[in-house]
Amino acid sequence: MKFTTQNPDKSLHLVSLGCTKNLVDSEVMLGKLKDYTLTDDTSNADVIIVNTCGFIDSAKEESINTILNLHDERKEESVLVMAGCLSERYKEDLQKELPEIDVFTGVGDYDRIDELVNAKRSNFTNDVFLANDTNDRVITGSNYHAYVKLSEGCNQACSFCAIPSFKGKLHSRTLESLEKEVKSLISQGFTDFSFVSQDSSSFLRDLGEKDGLEQLVSCVEKIEGIKTARILYLYPSTTTLSLIDKIADSNVFVNYFDMPLQHITPSMLKIMKRGKGVEKLIELMDHMKSKPNSFVRTTFIAGHPGETQEDFEALAKYIEEYKFDRANVFSYSDEEGTTASKSDAKVEQEIIDERADILGEIIAQTTQESLEKEIGQTFEVYVDGESDEHEYLLSARKTIWAPDIDGEIYINDNELVDEKGEQKQLEFGKIYTVKVTELIGDKLLATVIK
Structure with missing residues (x-):
């Protein structure tokens, strides 16, 4: 049943937590509820939706605190919805422990949110929702930039990550679907695009294509009206030198290379199940850096089980020497169901925090150096x-x-x-x-x- 509001004065407050991939899903929900008026007044909103993040402990905590605070502020007859990754990951527990929530839904029903809100009914579809060109998204935050989701799910088996357990295996969109969506967004005035997914460099591998991103670059370059584009979240084992060359040779895609490395020593990459030898990894990173006007971003995890002092010192040295333009460091935290959480080689929390602080200081310095290079440019x-x-x-x-x-x-x-x-x-x-x-x-x- 298609839901349309009988009263156009009904209002909606939506909070999108976590990553940009979540943001795309939130924009799909806004499109399905476009008959509602968006409001920042949470005490008078008729519908309140929180699209949650379930990636790490701090994100889970933020999701729970946000939804409970909104419950305290809302009016009695409003509908409070908990959607997204955290809701999907802990659906049984949360439905028992949070009677305050009116509607629970996970990562499969973003395009049916209007029906669920109208019926005040919870639902968890088994399949993960895959963005497509027919969704009437409401782009937020910019009048010229839009995120475009390439795929859903992930085939990697990183030791520390629980995402595949609730997002499932890799499901890529077709090039035709992406081309249609980009053209639609251009017709609405958007000119700058960021292509995102859990593992962008594996795009189309589930459909038998090993050079999916290179095909995407070729496809997007032919579309009139795009000024700039970039790709986020490359994965080491599925990124190639030819992909880096393809991006660098493009007249549309900027030389933006975003590859979460997590670590750099052979022993830690093996423990983390990152699937790329150090020599090949360093070759990739150096190739990125060699491109004109390149911009390299990454992330690291401090204190993963099995990380020795020698591993940590080698990582700190590499970060200091490579001089990333931007980087983030996360303190390791156990995630249920992951191989790292079951490890006997845990690092003490005090050491984890100390290592994260040291890496954070190095990153702050290299970021500052990257900014200082811009003076006079x-x-x-x-x-x-x-x-x-x-x-x-x-x-x-x-x-x-x-x-x-x-x-x-x-x-x-x-x-x-x-x-x-x-x-x-x-x-x-x-x-x-x-x-x-x-x-x-x-x-x-x-x-x-x-």
Whole structure:
């Protein structure tokens, strides 16, 4: 049954937690509930949805706290919905322990959320929902950038990760489906795209194609109207030198290389089941770095079971020497059902935290060095809008950077003199060439040139 609101004045408050892949699913739900008016007033919203994250302990805690706080604030007759990964992963326990929730749903019913809300009914479909070109998504947060999900699920068996247990095996979308969605988004005015999935470099491998991402690059390049694109979440064992070359040779895809490494020593990569020899891994990373204007991002785990002091010191040395443009470090935490959680070689929590702090300090320094290299440079940016810092400062993002995670550039003027000598207001969502004048803290300051 198709649900449409009888009262167009009904309001919806949606919170999307976790990764950008969750955000795409949240945007699908917004599309199915587009007859509702979006509101920030949680005390008067008719429907409240929390799309939860179940990846690590801190994310689980945030999901539970968010939904309980919203329950405390909501009006009596509202509908409170818990959706997403955490809900899927612990569906039996949560339904017993959280009577406050009106509707539980997992990762398979995003495109049926209107029916579930209307019927005030919980449901967990066995199949994981796979985004497609027919979903009427409501893109949030930008008038020019959109995330596009390549696939769902993951075939990897990393020792520390529980995602395959509730997201299932890899299910790739077809190139035709992706092409249709991108063209639809372009027709709505979107020009910058980030392609995402749990394991993007395995795209189409479940359909018998080993060069799926290279095919994607070729396909997307032929679509008119795209200004820039990037791929997030490459996996070491399914990333090739030819893929890196394909991205670097593209006139649409920027030289953005995002590969979570997690570690760098042979023993730890074997324990973590990361499936790539150190020599090959370093070859890949060096190849990325060799590309013109490349930007390399990664993540690491500190204190995984079996990590010796020697392993840790080797990792710290590699991070210091490679000088990643951006990186994140996570403290290891046990995840139910994973091989790491059953290990007898656990590292003490105090040592885990100490190692994470040390790596965090190194990463902060290399990030700062990456930003300092930008001083005096001229490059293109997207102007997003007014900054939160000051009404006279505009917020911008280097075109190669991914939204929200790689930084913000302040522009201290909102007008530009064109070729005719006329003053013109800068348009949000458009590309401008800027010159960086200084770095204050972790923010670059720049002036528009053209």
